[in-house]
Amino acid sequence: MAGKREENRLALKQRLVRAAERQMAELGLKGLRAREIAEEAGCALGSVYTVFKDLDDLALHVNLRTVSHLDKDLAQAQQSMEDAESQLVAMADSYHHFAMTHKNLWVALFDHQLYGHEELPKWYQERHIDLFTHVEQSLQALCPDSPRQLTQATARTLFSAVHGIVSINMQARFIAVPEKQLTQQLHDFLHAYIKGLKAQKG
Amino acid sequence: MAGKREENRLALKQRLVRAAERQMAELGLKGLRAREIAEEAGCALGSVYTVFKDLDDLALHVNLRTVSHLDKDLAQAQQSMEDAESQLVAMADSYHHFAMTHKNLWVALFDHQLYGHEELPKWYQERHIDLFTHVEQSLQALCPDSPRQLTQATARTLFSAVHGIVSINMQARFIAVPEKQLTQQLHDFLHAYIKGLKAQKG
DNA sequence: GCACAAAGTGAACGACGTTCAAGATAAAAA
DNA sequence: TTTTTATCTTGAACGTCGTTCACTTTGTGC
Numbered sequence: 029m030a031g032k033r034e035e036n037r038l039a040l041k042q043r044l045v046r047a048a049e050r051q052m053a054e055l056g057l058k059g060l061r062a063r064e065i066a067e068e069a070g071c072a073l074g075s076v077y078t079v080f081k082d083l084d085d086l087a088l089h090v091n092l093r094t095v096s097h098l099d100k101d102l103a104q105a106q107q108s109m110e111d112a113e114s115q116l117v118a119m120a121d122s123y124h125h126f127a128m129t130h131k132n133l134w135v136a137l138f139d140h141q142l143y144g145h146e147e148l149p150k151w152y153q154e155r156h157i158d159l160f161t162h163v164e165q166s167l168q169a170l171c172p173d174s175p176r177q178l179t180q181a182t183a184r185t186l187f188s189a190v191h192g193i194v195s196i197n198m199q200a201r202f203i204a205v206p207e208k209q210l211t212q213q214l215h216d217f218l219h220a221y222i223k224g225l226k227a228q229k230g
Numbered sequence: 231m232a233g234k235r236e237e238n239r240l241a242l243k244q245r246l247v248r249a250a251e252r253q254m255a256e257l258g259l260k261g262l263r264a265r266e267i268a269e270e271a272g273c274a275l276g277s278v279y280t281v282f283k284d285l286d287d288l289a290l291h292v293n294l295r296t297v298s299h300l301d302k303d304l305a306q307a308q309q310s311m312e313d314a315e316s317q318l319v320a321m322a323d324s325y326h327h328f329a330m331t332h333k334n335l336w337v338a339l340f341d342h343q344l345y346g347h348e349e350l351p352k353w354y355q356e357r358h359i360d361l362f363t364h365v366e367q368s369l370q371a372l373c374p375d376s377p378r379q380l381t382q383a384t385a386r387t388l389f390s391a392v393h394g395i396v397s398i399n400m401q402a403r404f405i406a407v408p409e410k411q412l413t414q415q416l417h418d419f420l421h422a423y424i425k426g427l428k429a430q431k432g
Numbered sequence: 433g434c435a436c437a438a439a440g441t442g443a444a445c446g447a448c449g450t451t452c453a454a455g456a457t458a459a460a461a462a
Numbered sequence: 463t464t465t466t467t468a469t470c471t472t473g474a475a476c477g478t479c480g481t482t483c484a485c486t487t488t489g490t491g492c
Contacts, residue, residue, distance in 0.1 A: 032488095032489065032490090033438075033439075033488090033489060033490080036439085036488095036489090037439085040440095061478090061479075061480090062479080062480060062481080063478095063479085063480090071440075071441090072440060072441045072442060073441080073442065073443095073480095073481090074440070074441055074442065074481090074482080074483085075439085075440055075441075076480095076481095077480090077481065077482080078439065078440070082480075082481075083480070083481095138397075138398075138401060139341075140258075140337045140341075140400075140401050141258060141259060141260045141337075141341070181411075181415060181418075182418075184398075184399075184415075185395055185415050185418070185419050187398070188391075188394040188395040188397065188398040188399065189390075189391035189392075189394050189395055189419065190391075190394070191394040191397070191398060192390040192391050192392070192393040192394015192395065192397060192398075193387055193390040193391055193394065195340075195390070195393070195394060195397070196340075196386075196389070196390040196393060196394075197386075197390065199340060209383075213383060213386075213387050216384075216387070217387050217391065217423075219426070219430075220423060220426035220427050220429075220430055221419075221422055221423045221426050222426070223425075223426035223429050223430065224421070224422035224423050224424070224425040224426030224427075224429070225422050225426075227422075227425050227426070227429060228421075228422055228425065235457095235458065235459085235469075235470075238458095238470090239470090263447090263448075263449090264448080264449060264450080265447090265448085265449090273471080273472090274471060274472045274473060275449095275450090275472080275473060275474095276450090276451080276452085276471070276472055276473065277470090277471060277472075278449095278450095279449090279450065279451075280470070280471070284449075284450075285449070285450095
């Protein structure tokens, strides 16, 4: 019966993350409550703190799963198109769709308040960066002669810009723009920006 | 001595907002604590709740002041330049600078967790929208023949995109891009996008 | 089986947001 | 000015939260 300790520990960790994910999806980051998570995971209150440092730590692990799902969606969107520009559009749509359908989980990804003023842990940062790579690939295909470093920066910029457009339109229920209109907005933006990028190169 | 009641009330409200602002600037949105605010404002704990519905309500009033300051900065940046494109660049720089120098207050502006799933109050939404108008003006000057509605949508998009670029680069201490580099990133982005916009028109 | 180490447990703690009966104070009446 | 009344202010008290830790239970090596 060797390794049963670790096995239980792993299983508990998984149950806790799943329970926390369900609660976060339903009630948002603020809705995470240690007692309810423990109950749903079928363990004692104190056990939560034997696996995770605190609730912030648990939330980061939920975010890790969310990043994974988002990454999968982006990869799929990218593969669904042939030419680079269509890939970028498809990824933007996919990002938008993910934000709509997993609002609370998506919002939690970008919540600044976590960890107060401390740095986010390395293992978390690295996962987050992965999201840029799909954009980077398509951009490189779009402008093959562009130096890698510039492409990286541009990918980061493009990702951030799309994130901002989706973000402000999601949060701002103020004069809530209908979904179709936001999609149009995203497409117009992408085509204009890409046209501008191409013009700069040649 | 007529009207002393209202006078005191107004003065208390102002002291509370100032105290809350100071705390938020120092410790972030999560750092708002009713007892400390009351002490700093020189009133009893319960008095906070005679002026504001709850701490979220108070936070929104702090945000209102922040929007005011940001709006003033943007207006000043806009007036500092002659041609429309330079105005847009100056406003982006100003936005970036504001985010850097008032990080906690700026982050609080876009915290979604407030008010759970309820809509944000109207008086708050309207103030927020004002931020777009400066961008809209410069864009209209840039493309005088563009229909007003399209300009509005484009302004919203452009504002959101800049917000996203600043936002992700601020939050992501991950591989923190140095300030100069982010400024360059913003400028490159703006010029490319504006070039794309002009090309689309004809 | 037994002893030891490691992990699980939940009552207890301190701090929080929020409330409300009781006291204080401004306005109106005498 | 003094008294009465309406209103606002107060802070102790309540319920809930995240987190801890002395104690119990459980897995592991002999």
